[in-house]
Amino acid sequence: MKLCFNQATxxxxxxxxxxxxxxxxxxxDSIEIRTMDKLPEYLKDHPIEDLASYFNTHHIKPLAFNALVFFNNRDETGHQEIINEFKEMMEVGKKLGVQYVVAVPLVTEEKIVKHDIKNSCVEVLTELSNIADPYGIKIAVEFVGHPQCTVNTFGQAYDIVESVNRDNVGLVLDCFHFHAMGSRIEDLKKADGSRIFILHIDDTEDFPIGFLTDExxxxxxxxxxxxxxxxxxxKEIGFSDVVSVELFRPEYYQLDAEEVIKTAKETTVKxxxxxxxxDTAKVG
Incomplete structure (x- = not known):
């Protein structure tokens, strides 16, 4: 197992x-780079070549861009914006050696029937798969455990990925999101571990289903x-790739960053x- 850090933490x-x-x-071993804020902030003062050079000369590597958000059930303009953003991620990701782009389904107050959600997701993910293929970068779909997310359980997300049926399209399993909308262990037991690209590790306070938020x-x-x-x-279904710690706790943001990263590692490894x-000899 490889150990990764998600910058949300x-x-x-x-x-x-x-x-x-x-x-x-x-x-x-690796890091998930936040493309909505942390990467643009970095690029204000550094060329992309500086970041590529850092990864080439250090142990840590770029696991994923996080994230391509609200990719499904968009109008024509919104869809084209997603495609353009994804193409840019491919170009930058190739320079850095990024393995995955995390893709987050639409969160909306609008009621959309599940059939239309699935059709849109499959159509868009197939298009993204075709774009990504020559770059060697994979798409990791992250269901979000919130009532307003169009894809909010593991079972629903896994069904979509199976329908896409492309080797470069799989899932992020975030433990918080798995818990937050009551995803079923029974569905996970029936899954193919190779379809799960990234595990997000975290925990949460004991609030009822549907009331949990990232904080x-x-x-x-x-x-x-x-x-x-x-x-x-x-472990039973054969997943053994990478675990990435991802927290959004406001109290943790008040701590020194090194303390946060150290505690995140220690609790994750435990x-x-x-x-x-x-895998890494440094973990212990």
Missing amino acids: TRDNSNLANDLELCEKLGF DRLWPGLGAIDLDGILSTL VVSKYFKF
Whole structure:
């Protein structure tokens, strides 16, 4: 198992350059780069070649761009914006060696029937798959455990990815999102582990289904999520790739970034190492 850091965890108290230095120091294998804020902020003062050079000369590597948001059920203008943004991600991602683009389904107050949601997702993901193929970058679809997200359970997301049926289209399984809308372990047990590209690790306070928000996240192992059930099932179905710690806790943003990253690593390793062996010699 590889250990990854998602920049949401230090969203308000760090930047990309600082996150990279701290993650390198603390033994992370890879990083998920936030494309909505942290990457543009970095590029204001550095050429993209500086970032590529950093990855070429350090242990830490770029796992994913996070994220292409609200990709499905868009009007014509919105759809073209998604395609243009994705094409730009491909060009920049190729320069950096990015493995995945995380794609987030539409969140909306509008009621859309599930049939139309699935059709749109399959159509758009197939188009994105074709664009991504020559770049060697894969698309990791992240269902969001919120009532207003058009794809909000593991079972629904897995059905969409199976229907797309492309090797470069798979899933992000975020433990918080899995818990937040009551995704079923039974659905995960029936899944093909190779369809899950990235595991997001986190925990949460014990609020009812449908009321949880990202700000309720906690360090892994300190909340109400059945992490043992999720991790043991992932091992059973053959997942063994990468775990990325992703938190949005406001209190954690008040801490020093190094303390946050260190605690994120320690709590993640403690929980995950019961089921998976980490590859890096620095983890321990």
